[in-house]
Amino acid sequence: xxxxxxxxxxxxxxxxxxxxxxxxxxxxxxxxxxxxxxxxxxxxxxxxxxxxxxxxxxxxxxxxxxxxxxx
Numbered sequence: 001x002x003x004x005x006x007x008x009x010x011x012x013x014x015x016x017x018x019x020x021x022x023x024x025x026x027x028x029x030x031x032x033x034x035x036x037x038x039x040x041x042x043x044x045x046x047x048x049x050x051x052x053x054x055x056x057x058x059x060x061x062x063x064x065x066x067x068x069x070x071x
Contacts, residue, residue: 012065023054
């Protein structure tokens, strides 16, 4: 366990926030209009899937924030 703070943690948090903002804007701008007129029961699973997909790159980012290595 490290005892000194590193620059990677604030940089990683800022990268996470920026990436999530870009992802949300891309979904709202390009993907949502494709199925906005579909029934709500069809839209719900799509939005659940899109809400979980952004979690996939978090593991490497968290590892980098803690260790400085991507793997």
